[in-house]
Amino acid sequence: MQTLDAEALCQALVEQMRPHVTPTTALLGIHTGGLWLARRLHQALGLTQPLGAIDVSFYRDDFGSKGLHPQPQRTDVPFVVEGADVIIVDDVLYTGRTTRAAINELFDYGRPARVDLAVLVDRGGRELPIAARYCALTLPEPLPASQNLQLECDPSGALTLRLIDA
């Protein structure tokens, strides 16, 4: 498998999104990797709506079998959701369950006019009918379940993608 250049993918994602966003488009990053990516996109696209952050721990569908995720983070939606144009941002799209949880949580804040999804990498393996409107890279072959694609962020905000054996 080729090495993934997270910085180049991030740039590609910005170019994909640029023609479609307006200054009032709101970004909502999913903790933690999605939020790092959303910060970069927010800046590069020059958006004026404050950046939102979402932790889907309380909306996960595996609570019954796995219990509460340790150390949930604060969800912070600093814009008016009612009627808003929202793009949910995550680093890696896999089963689609995290996205479903994020959409459910978002709707508890109001009724957005439109919701899109932006991801750095689509690794395949979907278990729900969910697709990203913006995606910098779709892997040609789905990644085996034994492997994890993990985004990392250094203090300067620079992104790297790492393939880890789970």
Added chain:
Amino acid sequence: MRNPQLNKHGELQHLLTIDGLPREILTAILDTAAPFTEVAEREVKKLPLLRGKSIFNLFFENSTRTRTTFEIAAKRLSADVVNLNVSTSSTAKGESLLDTVDNLCAMQADMFVVRHAASGAPFLIARHLETTGRDHIHVVNAGDGRHAHPTQGLLDMYTIRHYKRDFANLTVAIVGDVLHSRVARSQIGALTTLGVPDIRVIGPRTLLPTDVEKLGVRVFHDIREGLRDVDVVMMLRLQNERMNGALLPTPQEFFKVWGLTAEKLALAKPDAIVMHPGPMNRGVEIDSAVADGAQAVILPQVTFGIAVRMAVMSMLAGQQGGNK
């Protein structure tokens, strides 16, 4: 012996008392409570975590604040809540506590929130559930006799951490009727476990337990001396209903010596916060000017109590009978 509150994986199975719980678990509860505080600001003040779970509020003793905040906490987690009022329940007809519990289990209860005048009643229920192999059902102690009130102790810790950030350099004073107070016992346990270096207990000899020093606190019989330079003042309610005999002369006289007034509070640090578990006896243990003053955080305590109870209930419900 295994702590009866923990399952074999060391996870919280019941919350009965703060005593014996490791610092990591207390910290995890406080950390989990933080994001729950934000739910109150949403359009839809509900999370789907406990959807389909049945929680029974078993209150064998009066309570407004605790029962209501437990009920709101459970409802914000989407659980179904059933409130059992003891005066109209079959207990009044002579049914035993464990028979009541067995009947509610037959109604597919997932959690009991128990308040009882007898110390140890929630523990009795938890042990009964374990010995009958029903360890998917959880028990939360909402106050038992003079023993413990762990969620109150935890919400107090949440409040202190909210205003003071850290427990490491604090001086905390607990003032008043410690003898009859399950709240004080839970507070002392939590403050000790979380590493508060200077815990003071202030009150008349007749209202302090003998050997209270053994809990790791400093005892003061002079409120002015005890309040000097403290960061946190935790007032206790004078519990007239739990007293037998003449432990103090009159409430008026108690106020004169032990009541928290602005003049006494001035001896604490200028940024000291004043807490009270409620219900307050104005003019007995606390002066109205202090209770309504800028340093009082008594109403935020109530609000934080909802988030802390949400954290406890969701952590418990996330454990799927781990003893099997």
